[in-house]
Structures are given as structure tokens and as C-alpha cells.
Amino acid sequence: MDLHIASQIAQTHLTAKKRQTLVAMLGVTFGIAMFITMISFMQGVNQFLEDSALDASPHIRLYNEVNTQRPSLIEQLNPGRFNVVYHQKPKDEQSRIKNGLTIAERIEREPGVLGVSPQVATQVFYNNGPIQLSGTISGVDIDRENRLYKLYTRLKSGSLNALKTNPDGLIMGTVLARKLNVRVGDKVTVTTPKGTTRVLRVVGTFGFGVGTVDNTRSYGNLSTVQEMLQRDPSYITDIHIKMIDPLQALPFGQKLRATYGYYTEDWATANTAILAGEKIRNMLTYVVSITLLVVAGFGIYNIMNMTVINKIKDIAILKATGFDARDIIAIFLLQAVFIGFTGGLMGLGIGFGISYLLSITPFDAGDFLSIKTFPVIFAAKYYVMGLLFGVITTILAGYFPARKAAQVDPVAILRG
Amino acid sequence: MPPVLSAHHLNKYFYDPTKFQVLKDITFEVQAGDFMAIVGKSGCGKSTLLYLLSTMDTAYDGEIEMAGTKLTGRSQDFLARFRNEHLGFVFQFHFLLPEFSALQNVMLPGLKLGKYPEKEVEERAMEKLRLIGMADFARKPASKLSGGQQQRVAIARALINDPTIIMGDEPTGNLDRANGDNVFSIFRDLARKGQTIIAVTHDPDFAAGTDRVIEMSDGMIIASYENPVQ
Ligand SMILES: Nc1ncnc2c1ncn2[C@@H]1O[C@H](COP(=O)(O)OP(=O)(O)O)[C@@H](O)[C@H]1O
Ligand SMILES: [Mg+2]
Numbered sequence: 001m002d003l004h005i006a007s008q009i010a011q012t013h014l015t016a017k018k019r020q021t022l023v024a025m026l027g028v029t030f031g032i033a034m035f036i037t038m039i040s041f042m043q044g045v046n047q048f049l050e051d052s053a054l055d056a057s058p059h060i061r062l063y064n065e066v067n068t069q070r071p072s073l074i075e076q077l078n079p080g081r082f083n084v085v086y087h088q089k090p091k092d093e094q095s096r097i098k099n100g101l102t103i104a105e106r107i108e109r110e111p112g113v114l115g116v117s118p119q120v121a122t123q124v125f126y127n128n129g130p131i132q133l134s135g136t137i138s139g140v141d142i143d144r145e146n147r148l149y150k151l152y153t154r155l156k157s158g159s160l161n162a163l164k165t166n167p168d169g170l171i172m173g174t175v176l177a178r179k180l181n182v183r184v185g186d187k188v189t190v191t192t193p194k195g196t197t198r199v200l201r202v203v204g205t206f207g208f209g210v211g212t213v214d215n216t217r218s219y220g221n222l223s224t225v226q227e228m229l230q231r232d233p234s235y236i237t238d239i240h241i242k243m244i245d246p247l248q249a250l251p252f253g254q255k256l257r258a259t260y261g262y263y264t265e266d267w268a269t270a271n272t273a274i275l276a277g278e279k280i281r282n283m284l285t286y287v288v289s290i291t292l293l294v295v296a297g298f299g300i301y302n303i304m305n306m307t308v309i310n311k312i313k314d315i316a317i318l319k320a321t322g323f324d325a326r327d328i329i330a331i332f333l334l335q336a337v338f339i340g341f342t343g344g345l346m347g348l349g350i351g352f353g354i355s356y357l358l359s360i361t362p363f364d365a366g367d368f369l370s371i372k373t374f375p376v377i378f379a380a381k382y383y384v385m386g387l388l389f390g391v392i393t394t395i396l397a398g399y400f401p402a403r404k405a406a407q408v409d410p411v412a413i414l415r416g
Numbered sequence: 417m418p419p420v421l422s423a424h425h426l427n428k429y430f431y432d433p434t435k436f437q438v439l440k441d442i443t444f445e446v447q448a449g450d451f452m453a454i455v456g457k458s459g460c461g462k463s464t465l466l467y468l469l470s471t472m473d474t475a476y477d478g479e480i481e482m483a484g485t486k487l488t489g490r491s492q493d494f495l496a497r498f499r500n501e502h503l504g505f506v507f508q509f510h511f512l513l514p515e516f517s518a519l520q521n522v523m524l525p526g527l528k529l530g531k532y533p534e535k536e537v538e539e540r541a542m543e544k545l546r547l548i549g550m551a552d553f554a555r556k557p558a559s560k561l562s563g564g565q566q567q568r569v570a571i572a573r574a575l576i577n578d579p580t581i582i583m584g585d586e587p588t589g590n591l592d593r594a595n596g597d598n599v600f601s602i603f604r605d606l607a608r609k610g611q612t613i614i615a616v617t618h619d620p621d622f623a624a625g626t627d628r629v630i631e632m633s634d635g636m637i638i639a640s641y642e643n644p645v646q
Contacts, residue, residue: 005527016515317511320472321525321573322500324493411473414507415463 006330009318013311014335021339024303027296028343028394029350032386035289036351039382041358042281044375050278053271055149056208058117058240059249061265062103062256066095100236103260107241112252114242117144120225121238126218127189128180135176135216137190138238139225142171148242151206151219158184158204167224169203173214177205192228200224209371293389296343297397304336304401315405316413325406332405336398337391344390348383418484419445420612421581426468426478428461428635438464439476440635446614446628448580451607453623454616456632462616463508465632466585469614470505471495483580500529504574508585508616511570514559518550518569521558526576537576544572547602549595563590571599575606582606584615588622600625 014021072085097103097118104118120139125132138145142163146152152160156174163169170188172180182188182202191197200220207214226235241256243249246267253264268275308315315328359376426442429435438461446452454462467473469480471487474495479488483502487495512521519541526537545551548568553561558569567590574582582603588596600622603613607627615622623629624643631639 002528002530005524009524012515313511314513317513318524319496320470320499320505320507320511322496322498322528324496326493327528411467414472414509414511415467 002327003330003334006327007334009331010334010338013307013314013331014338017307020303020307024300024339025343025346027299028293028340028390029347031289031292031296031393032344032347032390033350033354034292035285035386035389036348036382037354037358038285038288039385040351040355040376040378041374042285043379043382044359044377046278046281047377048371048375049274050271052209053274054246054267056210056213057267057270058148059243059246059267060241060253060256061270062097062107062239062241062260062262063237063265064095064097065263095237096231097236097239097260097262099234100239101234104236104239107239107256110252112244112248114244115144115147116242117141117148117240118222118236119145119238119240120222120229120231120235122225122229123193125191126176126180127191128182128186131180133176133179135173135218137170137218137220137225137228139220139222141222142219145219145240148240149208154206154208156205156207158202160204162203163219163221166201166203167221168198168200169221170200171204171206171219172202173217174205174207175211175214176216176218177202179215190228194229196228196230198224198228289389293393296390297393300336300339300394300397301401303339304332304398305404307335308332308401308405311405312408312413315408316410319408319410320414328406328408329399329402332402333395333398336394336402340391340394340398341387343394344387347390348386351386352378352383417447420448420450421446421469421482421614422480423469424479424481426465426476426480428464428468428473428476438635439468442478442635442637444630444637444640446581446612448612449607449610450628451603451613451626452615452628452630453626454614454630454632455618455623458618460632461635462632463585466583466614466616470503470583471499500525501577502580504577504579504582506567506570506574506582506584506587508589512558512561512566512573515557517555517557518545518561518565518572519554521569522573522576525573529577531577541572541576544575545569547575548572549598564592564595567591568595568599571602579611581612581614584613586617587615588617588619596622 072083072088074083074085100118104116107113108116117140121136123134124137125134142151142160146160158171160171163171172182172188177183180188184202184204186202187199188202189197189199223233226233229235243252249266250268253266257264318328355376355378358374361374363371363374422445424443426439427437428439429437442465454465456462464473468476471480479486481487485498487498490498512518513524516524519538522541522544523537526532526541527534532540542551542554545554548571550565550568550572553565558566561569567587571587574584588599591599596619603615604625607613615626617623626643628640628642630637
């Protein structure tokens with residue numbers, strides 16, 4: 001088999017019917033361009049959602065779950081009998097993490113830990129005149145919290161330092177602030193489940209671009225929130241932990257649970273919905289792209305079949321003058337590969353163009369999301385994958401017509 | 417000297433529309449350097465016999481040997497290589513690749529053989545075209561040539577690899593008197609230099625000028641005779 005002659009013949013066949021070649025190529029181009037655009041965009045969305053969810057949530061949250069099931073006393077003493085206890089109250093247990101601050105310091109020294117923020121979180125009501133909204137308040141050491149969540153980048157107004165100088169300061173989620181109709185400098189009445197009330201002053205607003213956070217959460221000083229809950233300065237309900245590598249969060253969380261005996265929740269569990277959405281978008285990308293490529297493949301199959309039928313005399317002559325089956329397969333397969341490769345390259349170019357346009361298209365997501373344009377990821381591996389898909393599709397689509405060509409009986413054609 | 421071609425008891429049947437024997441116990445030998453004509457009425461099986469000899473049609477009984485190689489029962493790839501190296505054809509209906517120039521058409525079997533570099537194959541192809549009087553049309557696409565011109569290019573193509581045997585199915589059928597005579601004298605010349613020519617012909621003058629004539633009728637050889645040396 002001589003690839004040089006085969007490619008020369010293939011080239012002549014292709015240029016002899018430019019329009020057909022172009023149509024076949026455009027099929028591949030369209031499929032690949034679509035693939036590149038979809039995967040770049042979908043992965044961009046995935047990344048964006050994952051990032052914003054991860055940014056706003058700890059990699060691991062260590063907490064104490066109150067109100068766990070416990071058997072009644074009579075059940076313990078008299079097991080397996082007909083015991084009925086009506087209206088059993090849960091044990092009065094505090095959601096405190098014992099020695100929370102010490103634990104936090106110890107965790108902070110573990111390798112692979114980026115930062116630890118011990119805090120007191122509680123449900124509260126925010127009142128401003130007639131407006132009453134429920135939400136949460138987290139009493140934090142703002143420097144540590146900042147280290148975990150880069151709060152300074154999330155700040156929409158006010159400053160973080162103001163919280164340190166003002167014990168009654170409050171940094172509030174933007175959406176919550178808007179609903180309460182308060183701005184930096186305004187006062188809000190905060191009521192805790194204990195019934196205590198305290199007037200706090202808004203010194204800043206922040207937005208993570210995650211509704212459940214911006215809508216409900218405020219940050220206060222750790223000591224202030226402890227006071228509001230009438231607790232001592234060692235009272236800690238949550239320890240938020242960020243890892244250097246988010247994937248380490250799962251094993252590390254299990255280790256912490258075993259060591260300290262408290263509940264842990266890692267980001268993957270907390271964000272199952274986002275991860276499921278990611279899987280669905282990935283699936284969608286591949287299904288749509290593969291469908292388009294299959295359609296393009298059938299286009300090439302048809303065109304190559306037509307070419308073989310049109311060139312049946314050429315095939316007979318080539319075989320008569322000594323070209324063997326492999327030469328004939330090479331001639332037609334090369335045409336398909338050329339169509340696939342060129343069409344694929346054009347597809348990559350167009351796909352890149354569309355992705356680029358998308359990435360600079362303004363996208364008004366409201367104050368919820370912290371993006372100005374559509375999220376798009378440019379990664380070389382998508383382009384390699386796209387070209388590979390294109391070439392594989394065309395080889396498959398070209399192989400069967402090529403094999404048919406190789407099986408042509410020259411005598412039947414030349415007899416006339 | 418062993419014959420360059422020998423055919424033993426060739427029988428061939430067509431089954432479409434009904435079973436029908438086209439070739440009946442054909443046996444003959446050809447010596448190297450022979451210029452042989454096959455004659456007979458239309459439909460007597462001359463073309464069919466030639467396709468058997470060309471190794472393209474392998475559905476027959478009997479045995480064919482050429483250039484010291486037994487060809488019956490060989491693989492398609494082996495036969496393709498053998499054709500490329502040892503056989504040159506001129507088909508009855510002058511077949512060229514329409515999108516290629518006359519020169520490229522002549523070059524292709526030479527490039528496939530790979531015995532000479534491309535440049536040399538091109539020179540040799542030009543030489544063959546010159547021989548056949550088609551050098552002026554070398555760069556023209558085959559589709560732009562007349563029937564007679566195409567047939568002459570096909571003859572040049574048959575010569576490109578200096579084949580052991582050249583086979584033609586009415587190789588002068590589409591040519592005017594002058595060109596027909598030219599092709600005839602080229603064949604004569606090649607035979608004198610040792611190549612073997614087997615040509616099916618309807619032209620009594622052409623047949624009379626060859627060394628040997630095989631006459632067929634109804635799929636059988638009914639006569640085989642040597643022409644007197646001119
Ligand atoms: N493919 C075929 N199927 C059936 N019969 C055929 C086929 N090709 C040729 N024939 C018949 O075989 C006989 C010989 O044909 P052919 O060899 O072409 O004759 P010639 O070349 O001597 O004119 C004719 O009767 C023809 O009709
Ligand atoms: Mg005939």
C-alpha cells in the first residue's frame with residue numbers, strides 16, 4: 001500500500017467535487033463547534049456554581065446535633081414490653097461544642113488545613129419597624145472568617161474592620177438588608193430564640209451570590225452573639241474548616257468525627273444538588289454533541305457512498321492496473337479523514353469563536369450572582385477531545401463505503 | 417523455451433439468466449515475444465477469455481500460468497501485484513480516470529509499482545505518450561479527450577511498467593486507419609523486443625499482420641494457425 005499515491009487520488013476526488021466535500025465538512029464543523037461551545041459553557045457553569053457554593057460554604061462543618069432520638073427511661077428499664085410514653089421531651093442538651101475554642105486551635109494545626117473559624121450560629125428575627133424577617137446570625141472572629149471566605153471580596157458596602165471596633169456591629173447579607181430596607185449605619189433589632197433582644201447597627205453588607213446565604217445570614221461579633229444567647233465566652237456551636245485541597249475534606253471530616261465525637265458535614269454532602277446538576281449538564285453536553293456528530297457521520301457516510309458509486313469505474317480501472325484492496329480502502333478512507341479533520345478544525349475555530357463571544361456577552365444575573373458575563377471555560381483538552389471525536393466519527397463513517405469500494409468486482413464494471 | 421502463458425482446459429459458465437457455458441475447454445500456449453490475435457464472431461467469448469487471462473475474473477475451471485507463475489487459486493492481493501508488474505491492458509471501452517490528466521493516467525500504475533522514483537516515472541510516461549503520438553495532450557484532463565485519444569492514452573498506460581504481456585480487447589477499435597496502423601506497428605515493435613501481445617480483433621488486416629491467430633466460435637477454439645512471416 002502506498003499512501004502517497006492513495007492520498008494523491010483521494011485529493012483529486014475531493015477537489016473534483018468541491019461542493020459535496022464542503023457540505024460533508026460543514027456537517028462535522030457544526031457538530032464539533034456545538035460540542036466545543038456546549039462543553040465550554042456547561043463546564044463554565046458547573047465551575048461557577050461549584051465555586052460560588054464552595055466559596056460560601058465550609059469544606060467541613062463540625063457541630064453538635066441537638067434533639068437526637070433517645071429511648072425513654074421505661075424503655076431502657078423494661079425493654080421489649082408494651083411501653084407507651086406520650087409527649088416525651090428531648091433531653092435539654094446544648095448545641096455547644098465542649099472546648100470548642102481548644103478544638104478549633106488543634107484542628108488549625110493539622111496539616112492540610114487552610115483555616116478554622118469557631119463560631120456561634122443561631123436563628124434570629126430581624127426587625128426594622130414593621131418588617132420582621134427570620135434569618136441567622138453568626139458570631140465570628142471576623143479575621144478568621146475572612147481568611148476562610150475572603151469576605152473582603154464579598155463586601156458590597158461598609159468595611160470588615162468596623163465590626164472589630166463596634167461590638168454592636170452587624171455585617172448583613174445584601175438581599176436581607178434590602179428586604180429589611182436598611183443600609184450601612186442603620187439599626188436593626190435582633191431577637192434570639194431565647195427571647196433576648198438587642199439593637200445592632202449595620203456596618204457592612206456582603207453578597208456571596210448564593211441565595212440561601214445572602215438572604216438570611218449576618219455576621220456579628222462572637223462575644224456579642226454569645227451575650228445575646230446568655231452564654232459564656234467559651235460557647236461555640238459550629239467550627240467551620242477550609243482545607244487546602246477540597247477533596248481532602250471527606251476523609252478529614254471522618255477523622256474529625258471519630259476524634260471529637262461531633263457531627264461533621266462536608267461540602268460534597270451539603271451541595272449534593274449542585275453536584276447532581278453538574279452530572280446532568282455533563283450528560284446533556286455529551287448527548288447533544290454525540291447526536292450532532294452521529295448526524296454528521298451519517299452525512300459523511302452518505303456522501304462517501306455516493307462517491308464510491310460515482311467512482312466505481314475508477315475503482316475498477318485502479319484494480320485492473322494493479323491496485324489492491326488496501327489501496328482502495330486507503331483512497332476512500334483518506335477522503336473521509338480529510339473531511340473529518342478539516343471539518344473538525346473549522347469546528348474548533350468556530351466553537352472557540354462562539355465560546356469567546358459568549359464569554360464577553362453581558363449577563364445580568366441580578367445581585368444574586370457575582371458574574372457580569374456568561375461563565376465559559378477555555379481548556380485545551382476540550383479541543384483535543386472535539387477533534388478526536390470528529391476524526392473517529394468520520395473514520396467510522398468512511399470505513400464502510402471504503403470497504404464496499406474495495407470489494408468492487410472490476411470485471412463486472414469493465415465488461416461494459 | 418517454456419511458454420510465457422499457458423491456459424489449460426478453461427471452462428467458464430454464466431448462470432444469469434440461465435446456466436450457459438461461455439468457454440469450452442480452452443487450451444493454448446503463447447511463447448514470449450509472440451504477437452497473437454484472437455478472432456471470432458461477436459459473442460463467441462473472446463472478451464470473457466481475455467478477462468480470465470487478465471486474472472481479474474477468477475471464477476473459472478482449469479488452470480492459467482503466466483511468466484512461470486501459476487495464477488489459478490491465488491489471492492486477490494497477489495493477483496493485483498502480478499497484474500501491476502506483468503500485465504498491461506487496453507480495454508474494449510478505453511477506460512481512463514476522467515479527473516486525471518493523460519500523463520497522470522499513464523503514471524499511476526508506474527507509481528503503484530514503485531520501481532522508479534516519481535520523476536523517472538513521469539519521464540517514462542512522457543516517453544510512452546510520445547510513442548503513441550499523444551505527448552501534446554499529456555496535461556489535458558482525460559475527460560477532455562476524444563474516444564480515440566483516450567484509447568491511445570490507455571495503450572500508453574498499458575506499456576508503462578514494461579509488462580511481460582500486453583492484452584488488448586479491440587485496441588484499435590476506436591482508431592482511424594492512420595492511428596490504428598501506428599498502434600499496430602508499435603505492437604509489432606514491442607513483440608520484436610520480447611514483449612508478448614495478445615489482442616482480440618475484428619480487423620482482418622490487423623489479424624493478418626500478427627504472428628499467430630486463434631479463431632473462436634461458440635466458446636471453443638476452432639482454429640489456430642501461424643501467419644506467414646512477412
Ligand atoms: N456477465 C454476463 N452474464 C451473462 N452472460 C454474459 C455476461 N457477459 C457476457 N455474457 C455472454 O457471454 C457471451 C460471450 O461474451 P463476450 O465474451 O463478451 O463475447 P465477445 O467479446 O466475443 O463478443 C455472450 O453471449 C454474452 O452475451
Ligand atoms: Mg468483446
